[in-house]
Amino acid sequence: MAPRWGLSLPLSGIPLPAHRDLVRSLPDLGYTDLWSAETAGTDAFTPLALAAEWAPALNLGTAIAPVFTRGPALLAMSAATIAELAPGRFTLGIGSSSATIVEGWNGGVFHRPYQRVRDTLVFLRAALAGEKVSADYDTFSISRFRLDRPPVTPPDIMVAALRPGMLRLAARLGDGAITNWLAPADVAAVRAELRPGTELVARILVCPTADKDAARALGRLLISSYLTVPVYAAFHEWLGRGEMLRPMQEAWARGDRAAANAAIPDSVVDELIVHGQPDECRERVASYVDAGVTVPIMSVLPTGGDPAEVVRTLAPKG
DSSP states (O other), X not given: OOOOOEEEESOTTSOGGGGHHHHHHHHHHTOOEEEEOOSSSSOSSHHHHHHHHHOTTSEEEESOEESSSSOHHHHHHHHHHHHHHSTTTEEEXXXXXXXXXXXXXXXXXXXXXXXHHHHHHHHHHHHHTTOOEEEEOSXXXXXXXXXXXXXXXXXXXXXXXXXXXXXXHHHHTSSOEEEESOOGGGHHHHHTTSOTTOOEEEEEEEEOOSOHHHHHHHHHHHHHHHTTSHHXXXXXXXXXXXXXXXXXXXXXXTTOHHHHHHTXXXXXXXXXXXXXXHHHHHHHHHHHHHHTOSEEEEEEOOOSSOHHHHHHHHSTTO
């Protein structure tokens, strides 16, 4: 099978409609996949609806759509819509997200995330197959729901997973796992919790610049923002970075962000943020594939240049 090479959409600094020409050019540049995210920018599905029309050859996926911020039926409807627009080319990635997004930003309750992801996955399998669903799950109940427009080709469903329990769920009930915030050397630990041959998608932060200090400064801001969140802190404790990250986490807990950023070792930034000249970045992304990632998704960080041109320079055929 030919290697896959993904890009996270939309790009920072470009209005969503202005992505059209770039997206149309991606297959010729060697890109095979476009994946969306959902935090505080665009929703996960609208960019994929546009991309489905702009570039019918690309594989599309959500990485991820949170299971707490939409009801199960709405999540099924959103997924069915993209599956109809991109039959056989869409993967629905779901995950628990975090308490910050679920509770702080959406007024929900972040409770029993493993069970909620599992229950949503089981429900979606049935709903996207066109079944009429009435069931009492551990975390919600569904009464007589059936999609009016079930997709002819139901999408694969992948699970966002960081630690063993969710990784095993992804392998057991899902069509693969989606992960992020890891180094190539961490892939083996993640792979060890998955069945052989399980699809593994990884979002990789890429900062294509020769200015190492600028890349590390931006990397520190992102690391302190994410790896102080409990689910990510636990992930890196499991990966063996607990002691290295503890000074950062303690400073963050005191409310001293500057000290938190300063406490992050250069080695950690260099492990988790791909940076350097475009050819160096391509080689580093390829090392994730060599380590066992099936689909690397580049999330391109702003460097001050034209984001579309940056994507072109990072392309597999660049």
